[in-house]
Amino acid sequence: MNSEQKGFDEGLSEIKKDVEAKVKKSVVVPEYLTGQSKIYFRCYPGIGCFTKCCSGTRILLSPYDIYALKKRLGMTYNEFLATYTQQSFIDNTPLPITILKMKNDETKSCPFVTAEGCTVYADRPLTCRYYPVGMGIMKQFDKGTGTNFFIKIKEDHCLGHNEAKAWAIDEWRADQGSTVYDEINNDWMEVVLKAKTLGMVEFSQKSLSLFFMVSSNLDAFRKFVFESNFLNAYEIEPEVVKRIKEDEIELLKFSLSWLRFTMYGEGDFKVKEEARKTARERLIAEREEQARLERERSHREPD
Numbered sequence: 001m002n003s004e005q006k007g008f009d010e011g012l013s014e015i016k017k018d019v020e021a022k023v024k025k026s027v028v029v030p031e032y033l034t035g036q037s038k039i040y041f042r043c044y045p046g047i048g049c050f051t052k053c054c055s056g057t058r059i060l061l062s063p064y065d066i067y068a069l070k071k072r073l074g075m076t077y078n079e080f081l082a083t084y085t086q087q088s089f090i091d092n093t094p095l096p097i098t099i100l101k102m103k104n105d106e107t108k109s110c111p112f113v114t115a116e117g118c119t120v121y122a123d124r125p126l127t128c129r130y131y132p133v134g135m136g137i138m139k140q141f142d143k144g145t146g147t148n149f150f151i152k153i154k155e156d157h158c159l160g161h162n163e164a165k166a167w168a169i170d171e172w173r174a175d176q177g178s179t180v181y182d183e184i185n186n187d188w189m190e191v192v193l194k195a196k197t198l199g200m201v202e203f204s205q206k207s208l209s210l211f212f213m214v215s216s217n218l219d220a221f222r223k224f225v226f227e228s229n230f231l232n233a234y235e236i237e238p239e240v241v242k243r244i245k246e247d248e249i250e251l252l253k254f255s256l257s258w259l260r261f262t263m264y265g266e267g268d269f270k271v272k273e274e275a276r277k278t279a280r281e282r283l284i285a286e287r288e289e290q291a292r293l294e295r296e297r298s299h300r301e302p303d
């Protein structure tokens with residue numbers, strides 16, 4: 001088995017586990033698909049299975065999903081998160097994430113579905129837009145990186161696959177309005193896909209908390225930037241500060257590129273020398289304190 005096939009098989013097996021945990025009965029078609037690959041699919045009000053895909057499912061919310069939904073519903077981030085979501089983890093990683101909370105009754109349906117369809121359709125999450133397509137990552141074992149691929153999800157109840165309408169996957173994504181979401185979420189997706197490539201590696205508690213805050217709550221990130229030492233720690237152009245103060249989408253994009261920088265050192269953020277020095281001194285002091293505590297503990301322990 002060559003390393004490309006091994007990467008695809010491994011990526012596929014992970015996405016199968018992801019999908020099987022999310023849906024009642026599914027078939028992940030074991031085919032490596034690109035943006036140019038064709039699928040045959042159509043979904044419309046009146047199809048026999050209408051809204052069957054909107055219950056008993058796991059809808060992971062990306063940062064732009066949360067922004068679009070809370071804006072549509074006229075809520076703050078805290079209000080939206082408390083009312084409609086719960087915490088989970090991104091499969092095969094230790095990264096905490098927000099998912100839609102399904103109704104706690106026998107229907108287990110999405111809080112936004114009615115017999116007439118999705119009540120937040122224009123702002124539905126990315127997972128709903130992509131369906132029946134999923135995205136996977138093909139690991140490149142020799143390089144420790146990965147590239148994206150697509151898969152087709154075929155659930156027994158979904159009749160859309162019997163339709164004759166053909167789409168290239170990229171056409172499907174554009175038709176569903178996914179490309180805007182993908183563009184805005186791009187840095188976040190890079191962080192997630194990289195974490196999936198690395199698997200269950202250890203992240204510090206601080207990194208996990210920052211990941212969760214940036215992924216789910218832009219109001220909290222705004223406070224973090226404007227009410228902490230953040231702006232003294234980084235060299236940020238005054239016009240960028242003005243933009244992120246006045247424009248929520250700019251703040252969202254900024255938060256995701258900063259997340260990528262802080263988790264993987266990727267991107268062009270510059271830490272001020274003074275802040276670097278303070279961080280170094282704090283690290284040394286923490287290590288010294290740790291060593292002192294360990295010495296004390298070893299003195300107290302009986303031989």
Ligand code: SF4
Nearest residue numbers: 054110112113118128
């Ligand atoms: S958000 Fe809309 S499309 Fe997505 S599961 Fe809920 S009702 Fe269905």
Ligand code: SF4
Nearest residue numbers: 043049051053158160
């Ligand atoms: S065709 Fe598939 S995606 Fe569309 S409503 Fe039916 S089950 Fe859901």
